[in-house]
Amino acid sequence: MTFAKQPVRVSATGGNAEEGLGIEVCDADAVTLQRYREDCSDARFMPAQSPDWVAAWAKHAPHPPIIARLCDGDGHLMSLALEVARQGRFGVARFIGDRHANGNFPALNRRVRDGLPGSHLQMLVDAIRHARPDIDLLVLERQVRNCGDQTNPLSGWPHGDSPNVSLAVDLEGGFDAVLERSSGKRKRKQHRSQARKLEAAGGYERRLAGSRAEAEAMLDAFFEMKAHRFALMGVQDVFAPDRVKASFRTLFGDAAEMQNPGFVLHGLEVAGRLRAVTGSSRVGARLICEFSSFADDELSEASPGRFLFYENIESACSQGLKIYDFSVGDEYYKRLWCDLETIQFDTFVPLTAKGRALALARGGIARAKRLINNNPRLWAIAKAVRRRLTPLRG
Structure with a gap:
């Protein structure tokens, strides 16, 4: 499936119309990145969702990343910068920077203290699904639960502990x-x-x-x-x-x-x-x-x-x-x-039937990694096997 090279802008509304709740999913073009930077001026975020990080990775991405922006009648609530990749026959959206992005926390307006309602998170899912039907699964790993005095709103989705301690x-x-x-x-x-x-x-x-x-x-x-x-x-x-x-x-x-x-x-x-x-x-x-x-x-x-x-x-x-x-x-x-x-957390949110199957598999892999990492004997065996499977290159 192919998508237009022009920015994809989809608005979704829900809840109380007077609140003006809505979400927009856009390709991370120059205009969107500038708005993201402006939104971040009154938001908390961790480094891998900072405007500088997002702009640097977007500049060299093989495909335009996307930014999902949730707002209400008072303005910006939360933005989420993601990169879209293929994993076999699956399409996944993950934090921009993938394995290099750690301690993740989305750009959250400072007025949002205790997370977001479940209806807001459902809007996010529906909007991304509508804008990008090629995405089967949101893979949101290595997240922190708090940034300053704010709660990570993505903890409102089902999640599990990340395999590695921080x-x-x-x-x-x-x-x-x-x-x-x-x-x-x-x-x-x-x-x-x-x-x-x-x-x-x-x-x-x-x-x-x-x-x-x-x-x-x-x-x-x-x-x-x-x-x-x-x-x-x-x-x-x-x-x-x-x-x-x-x-x-x-x-x-x-x-x-x-x-x-x-x-x-x-x-x-x-x-x-x-x-x-x-x-x-x-x-x-x-x-x-x-x-x-x-x-x-x-x-x-x-x-x-x-x-x-x-x-x-x-x-x-x-x-x-x-x-x-x-x-x-x-x-x-x-x-x-x-x-x-600190134990960070991972979230796998399926957007399609294929995505549900992949979410189960990814969750199982994460649990297995946690078991190995928390058992010194199993971890020693895993490292020895890894060294044998990856010979030293000249």
């Missing part, structure tokens, strides 16, 4: 207090030892990308490091597709030229070479590590990745931030710091 550090009390809560004496000693090794290797500098050229250089290093790490682990490189790399180059390149960027790159440079890189987003008083990697070279024993995290967390404390968020994924290096644990 870990974070409470920065209350400053860096000294953080260290006191997490084996601080050992961390300080280790950090001093690492610093001596890095100085002996030619000196080090923690850098913030302050220009597009610096952002490009850090991303080039990160993509190379991550590809090597994924190959060693036997994991598919989710950063490999050209459109993924291009989206991050646009996102962080644009941000590096802003005065108050919502996305930042930090790199640890030793002897003139980048040895570790982190890409982070900021929302309110929370700094979220979206991705990270380190070089597997002669300095890997000095743990440049852990050294950079120490520096990042110390810097976040000095800026008065309240949370350093390692995002989704349970890893040993995160557990060394974290004292906050």
